[in-house]
Amino acid sequence: MQTLQLTISNRIASLTLNRPESLNSFNGEMHANFKQALADIKKSDARVLLITGNGKGFCAGQDLSDRKVSETTADLGDSLEERYNPLIRALTTLELPIVCAVNGVAAGAGVSLALCADIIIMHKRASLVLAFSKIGLVPDSGCSWLLTHAIGWRRARALALMGGRISSAQAYDWGLAWAIYEDEKFEHETRQLCETLAKAPTKGLAYTKRLFSRAAIAELHTQLDDERDYQRLAGRTEDYREGVSAFFDKREPQFNGK
Amino acid sequence: MTVRTYSEDNDTVRVIELAPATAGGLNVINDATLTAISQHCRKADADSAVRVIVLCAQGKHFAVGADVRELSAKNKQQLQNDKRRDNWQAIAAISKPIIAAVQGSALGAGNELVMLCDLVFCDEQAQFGQPEIKLGLIPGAGGTQRLPRIAGKARAMQMALTGKALSATDAKQCGMVCAVCKTELLLETAVAEAKKIAALSPLAVRAAKQCILATQNTSLADGLALEYQHFSDLAESKDRAEGIRAFLEKRAPRFTGK
Numbered sequence: 001m002q003t004l005q006l007t008i009s010n011r012i013a014s015l016t017l018n019r020p021e022s023l024n025s026f027n028g029e030m031h032a033n034f035k036q037a038l039a040d041i042k043k044s045d046a047r048v049l050l051i052t053g054n055g056k057g058f059c060a061g062q063d064l065s066d067r068k069v070s071e072t073t074a075d076l077g078d079s080l081e082e083r084y085n086p087l088i089r090a091l092t093t094l095e096l097p098i099v100c101a102v103n104g105v106a107a108g109a110g111v112s113l114a115l116c117a118d119i120i121i122m123h124k125r126a127s128l129v130l131a132f133s134k135i136g137l138v139p140d141s142g143c144s145w146l147l148t149h150a151i152g153w154r155r156a157r158a159l160a161l162m163g164g165r166i167s168s169a170q171a172y173d174w175g176l177a178w179a180i181y182e183d184e185k186f187e188h189e190t191r192q193l194c195e196t197l198a199k200a201p202t203k204g205l206a207y208t209k210r211l212f213s214r215a216a217i218a219e220l221h222t223q224l225d226d227e228r229d230y231q232r233l234a235g236r237t238e239d240y241r242e243g244v245s246a247f248f249d250k251r252e253p254q255f256n257g258k
Numbered sequence: 259m260t261v262r263t264y265s266e267d268n269d270t271v272r273v274i275e276l277a278p279a280t281a282g283g284l285n286v287i288n289d290a291t292l293t294a295i296s297q298h299c300r301k302a303d304a305d306s307a308v309r310v311i312v313l314c315a316q317g318k319h320f321a322v323g324a325d326v327r328e329l330s331a332k333n334k335q336q337l338q339n340d341k342r343r344d345n346w347q348a349i350a351a352i353s354k355p356i357i358a359a360v361q362g363s364a365l366g367a368g369n370e371l372v373m374l375c376d377l378v379f380c381d382e383q384a385q386f387g388q389p390e391i392k393l394g395l396i397p398g399a400g401g402t403q404r405l406p407r408i409a410g411k412a413r414a415m416q417m418a419l420t421g422k423a424l425s426a427t428d429a430k431q432c433g434m435v436c437a438v439c440k441t442e443l444l445l446e447t448a449v450a451e452a453k454k455i456a457a458l459s460p461l462a463v464r465a466a467k468q469c470i471l472a473t474q475n476t477s478l479a480d481g482l483a484l485e486y487q488h489f490s491d492l493a494e495s496k497d498r499a500e501g502i503r504a505f506l507e508k509r510a511p512r513f514t515g516k
Contacts, residue, residue, distance in 0.1 A: 229440050 003030035005054070006037045011198040011257075013046035013096075020055025025063035026109060031083040038090050047257050048197040049094065050190065051117065052101040058126060061108020064135075076137070084109055084141040091116040092142070092213065095206035097197045101190040102168075102177075107131040112141035115150060115176075118209065121190050122168040124182035134163040149216050150176055201239030202257035259285050261294040263302075266449055270309045270456035272302040273449070277316040285315050287367040288325035289342060295371070296345035303352045306515075309456035309463070311352065312448050313375055314359040320384070321368030326393070337398075346399045349374050353464050355455055359448035360384050361441055365423065370399040373408060376467055378434060379448045380426050381441040386434060387423030407474055408434050459497035459513040465489075 005016040015037055017024035041049060053059055062079075091098065091113075100117035107129040114120055114128065130147075132139050139147070139160050147156040151174045159166065171177040181189050197205075207230040215223060234240055239255045246253035260277045274295060276285045287295075295313075302308045315321060332340065349356075349371070358375035365387045372378055372386065380386075388401040396402060397418065406414035409424065409432045416422050426438045439447045455463055465488035472484050492498050496516040504511035 229443055233440065233442050 001033040001037065003027070004033040004037055006040060008041070008044045008046050010195070011045055011047040012050060012194045013041045013044060013048070014050045014052070014194075015041075017051070017053040017059050019063075020053075020057070022063055022065075023057030023060035023105065023107075024053040024055070024110070025060040025066075026083075027063045027066040028083070031087065034087055035090070038094070041096070042094075046198075047096060047200070047202045048194050049096050049098045050101060050194050051098065051113070052190070053103050055104070057104040057110075058100075058102045058106040059110030059113050060105065061110045061131060080140055084112075088112060088116060088142040095209070096202065097200070097205050097209070099190065099194055099197070101186065102126045102128075103186070105129060109141040109143070112139075112143040112146060115143065115146035119178045119193065120171075120176060121186070121193065122171055122177040122180050123186045124168050124180050126168050128166040128171060128176070130159045130162075130164050130166075132163065133161060150174075199255060200257075201237065201243060201253075201255045203237045204234045204239055207234050259283075259288070259291050261291060261298060263298050265308075266312075267453045267456055269305075269307040271312060271449060271452040272298075272305070272308045272310070273312045273314060274298045274302070275314050275316060276321060283317065284319060285317055285321040285368070286323065286325050287321050287371065288328050292342055292345045292367070296348040299349050299352050299356070303354050309354065309460050310452040311354055311356045312359060312445075312452050313356055313371070314445050314448065315361065317362075319362030319368075320358075320360040320364040321371060322363055323366030323368055323389070342399070346370070346374070350400075353468065354460075355452075355463060355467055357448050357452050357455075359444050360386075360435070361444055363387070363423070365389055366397065366401070367399060370397060370401050370404070373400055373404040373434075376470075377436050377448075377451060378429075379437055379439055379444060379451070380429065380435045381444045382426055382438055383441065384426040384429065384435075384438070385423040386417075386429050387421060388418050389421035389423070391419060392421045404474075408432070457513070459495070459501060459511075460515045461495050461497055462492060462501075465492060 003017070003019050005018050007014045017030070019025060019027070019030060097119070098117045099119045099121065100114045102114050102120060102122045104123065104126050106114045106126065108131045111128045111130065130139065130143070138144070144156070144160065147159070155174065158164070166174070166176065168177060168180045172180050179189065211226055211230050214226070218226070238258045242255060243253045259279050261274065262277065263272060263274050265272055276291070276295070278285055299311060302311045355377065356375040357377045357379070358372050360372055360378060360380040362381070362383055363385050364372045366389060369386045369388055388397045388405065390397050390401065402414070402418055405417060409417070413424070413432060417424060424432070424434065426435070429435045430438050437447070469481070469485045469488055473481050476484065497513045500513060501511045
């Protein structure tokens with residue numbers, strides 16, 4: 001895969017966007033590679049997905065040179081329907097924890113990509129740019145939903161209208177970024193986090209993710225029902241049994257992800 | 259596709275399970291399968307131990323339709339004398355409750371089969387559709403008749419004229435399904451519901467099913483007359499006396515079916 005590097009080792013799937021010459025912006029080939037990579041990850045023994053970018057940027061969103069804007073027939077709705085929306089759906093329903101290590105600027109759909117992560121780690125120099133309104137477009141690829149849920153209606157709306165930039169410090173302050181690091185700590189801490197997640201009870205985490213996917217929009221009564229259902233399922237996992245027996249044996253649990 | 263049956267709850271619940279012929283395959287309701295389903299239903303209906311039938315399927319999808327090749331080999335005259343009609347009719351005439359557990363797609367004959375069931379549970383990925391129109395034909399086993407009675411005229415028109423499938427949420431909203439369950443809990447939810455019904459008076463259950471199904475064929479006046487007939491007939495049953503006595507004595511009733 002030219003536009004992406006995928007390595008899977010020690011149950012960590014590392015997906016690195018690899019079009020550094022254009023700040024890892026999306027083109028058709030990268031979408032195709034992304035789809036393939038997710039299929040490969042699902043078939044692998046990976047228990048955590050790490051997404052990061054090669055070079056200075058994380059992801060600059062859509063590569064505008066890949067869209068022939070002069071053609072009046074270009075339909076941006078089709079582009080979302082065929083490429084971005086399936087990607088966002090696939091990522092947000094992936095049954096693995098996702099960590100995004102935002103190494104540099106994320107703009108447009110690149111922000112959406114970062115927001116799909118369960119945990120966002122940002123490099124100190126990184127920033128998130130709501131670039132859509134600068135060229136007359138609307139936030140897409142789930143951005144309007146994900147951002148609203150992440151930072152609230154007011155901030156999300158103002159940022160989207162102004163095409164604002166969120167610095168790493170601001171992102172941390174608003175709770176978007178779980179942590180900010182610089183220099184070698186950025187990679188080191190990200191790696192450690194992934195190693196921890198790769199040893200976690202993956203099935204239970206997958207149920208947790210499903211539970212949280214609607215936590216902010218469902219009614220409490222619905223959520224109580226969902227908690228009952230997922231707890232019922234989690235209680236049947238091998239990892240739950242291991243977790244409880246490790247607790248009584250006073251030893252570290254060895255989770256197998258099942 | 260294969261059809262097998264097994265019993266739950268001391269034989270009071272008979273589970274009829276469709277399964278793809280090969281792992282990863284699809285459930286297709288060909289002539290042999292439909293015959294097997296209807297035979298199993300009739301056998302369960304005739305078995306005095308069985309109180310409720312659960313219809314479920316293995317695989318990603320419940321059933322994706324009839325066998326198109328088999329269908330294409332039949333001319334007009336053959337279709338007019340098709341044994342499939344007798345099998346559909348036999349399923350429609352089952353007097354015991356049938357509960358469907360639908361995961362993934364129920365399309366064409368698959369959806370027509372679901373509509374012959376009395377209670378329907380589905381998973382979050384479920385969809386219900388009549389895509390026949392895309393092949394230049396129309397549903398032949400109730401897809402144009404039962405669908406508008408369940409889903410309403412406009413929605414039935416859209417489904418039958420465009421082939422658009424109904425999502426689990428939409429199906430729940432229009433009353434086509436009782437509840438949307440987690441995939442992993444779907445079958446046990448259906449079986450649990452079956453056990454609840456199996457514990458009730460089979461005479462009253464049968465009468466209630468018959469009266470509700472009669473609404474599809476009768477005027478309100480005739481339906482009310484039928485209802486009252488059953489209502490008063492049940493006054494001679496031991497189960498009714500036991501049910502009322504148990505209620506007044508604040509204990510669980512013991513129904514015998516007499």
